[in-house]
Amino acid sequence: MTTPGAVTASEAGEPLECWCCAGTYQEPDLVRLGRHPEVGVCLACAHFLHQQARGREDRRHPSPASRLRDGLRGGRRLVIQRHWHQNRVIGRPLRWLGRRLP
Structure with missing residues (x-):
């Protein structure tokens, strides 16, 4: 108090x-x-x-939309594991895309 x-x-x-x-x-x-x-x-x-x-x-x-979001989350994990988001060529578009996807 x-x-x-x-x-x-x-x-x-x-x-x-x-x-x-x-x-x-x-x-x-x-x-x-x-x-x-x-x-x-x-x-x-x-x-x-x-x-x-x-x-x-x-x-x-589970639904078709949730399966799609799971696929996107899996893709995001793969990009981060392989550090593609830090790549000079494709990193910027991947970060832009990552901010706009669910």
Whole structure:
């Protein structure tokens, strides 16, 4: 419980820590959990968590669309394993495509 007039870390402008990657971020760069506002996750980790949740939903409810998304996730894993996304020639288009696919 806070006392009236107390200044929290976010109000003071101090960087806060992501609960997932332990990086330091300012308050606008964190996503808070509804029932647990003490938990802050950075935007990159929030996107990663969303992708993981989507994959689990697809495994629980198979459909043609979920199979297509599984194929895309498999392709993304292959690109990252082989470091093709860092290639000077094809890396930039692959990163562009990766941001736009589910």
